[in-house]
Amino acid sequence: MSITNLIVHEIQKHEGERKAILIARPNENPVDMQAQALSEQVINLFNRSGMNTGRFSNPHGSDEGSQLPALLTKHFKDGAFLDFAGFSKECAAEYLKYLENVEEAEGGLLWFNHYELHDTHFLYIVLLKRKQGIGLGADLSLSQVEQIEIEKLHMALRINLSAWQAEDEGRYIAFRFGRAPKFESEYFTQFIGCDEPKAAAKETRKLVDLTSAFCQSEGLPSKQANDFKRVVSEHCQSKAEEREPLEIKDIAHEVETRFSVEQANKFLEIADSDSFKMEKEIFVEKAGLKKLTRLSGSSRALTMSFDSDLLGETVHFDADTGTLTIKELPKSLLKQLKSMS
Structure with missing residues (x-):
């Protein structure tokens, strides 16, 4: 993975308030060891199961709805961003508009990461949070420090820019919400402008x-x-x-x-x-x-589950009467049944 562009902006907003403030970094962050390490941690968290996939409702953007595809069309040309800092600022400003509509939502750090892997271009947009930690000074004194919370992912988006630009019919967008509450996942989906997102x-x-x-x-x-x-x-x-x-x-x-x-x-x-x-x-x-490999069902008083390979062997089904005959019961169940007879 080769990181081409990287920048972080901050959006300040307190829960219960609508007003949000964008603190935009004027230029890109250097792609140093710390940036590489954080990027790898974000990607590892993102790649866990349970992500959603989809595509833009309007791949080239429109005057209504999400402006993300329009911003990509404007700034991403021939496998490169003409002005990555400018793109990310406009994108963060659009994100802020959706955020301000939700009083319960809080701000955070918006991480923009453009990288190339096997000649394919990708863009990550990730909401990171701050947390309080304990630091140790040169004189071994303890102090409180602010850190980026990287143990869990809040909300994140990955776009296969190459597939999007080639107008691929597949799902070139992947996104996940981590432990974000429903109201956050809804405005984030609107910000993305994704067409009929489907959960795995x-x-x-x-x-x-x-x-x-x-x-x-x-x-x-x-x-x-x-x-x-x-x-x-x-x-x-x-x-x-x-x-x-x-x-x-x-x-x-x-x-x-x-x-x-x-x-x-x-x-x-x-x-x-x-x-x-x-x-x-x-x-x-x-x-x-x-x-695929187990049959199961339950009612208010009965729960049953067994490997489908047992059907026709130790489990027999009579379609005419709608009954199951089970042989070779589990020993623990058999013991309980005998004790009650």
Whole structure:
């Protein structure tokens, strides 16, 4: 990763007040060891699961709504910012307008970071907070000092500038809210101007349903369907651990390898149908993958969950009567049942 531009501005605003003040740094911060270290920490926090993805509602900007895409169109040309300090000041001023509408919100530090990775340009806009810490002077005396809070992320945005400029149809925006309350996440989303932001959890649920729909449409036997679902789950788990997006065509490749080219095309056809409208790539939430390999359900008085591989083996379902027959009960449950008989 090569940092090209870096600057930090401060927005002062107290909770319960609408008035906010922008304290803009006149020129860019030097890209020194401290900046590199902070950038790496911010990126590591950002890359944790649960981020949202999307694209600009109006990629080139308009007079109404978010001005962020219009500012990018104005300042980012041929892989470089003409005036990064000027861009960041205008951007911070726009952020302030959304912030002032929310009395409960507080100010903070706006971190702008333009970097290049594998010939692709990215922009981070991150809200950082200050915190009180303890410092140790040269004479070993203790004193209170202000520090940047880097243990957790509040709100952050990453734009794939290369994909945006190339008018890519994919989701070139990724953003996350950390532990920000709902009112903060709402104004931050408005500031971004993102079209129908989707949480990784929602996309993962759609993928799980898509996989089940494909198995059902092809009439796969239970064991074959469960094996395929497990392969999909393992592939998704790997992407989630690597913090990389999953490409739907990769799952189609798994279908082709296990079944046929025709069935792989069928999988992509279902993915593109009105029922799913899957994106070409998605971020996966690991917790949501459990439904691929486990069956579960609950009512007010009963909760049940078991590995789908058990269906047809130790768990038998009678569709006509809507009943389950379970053999080889867990020892702890069996003991409780015997004690009550």
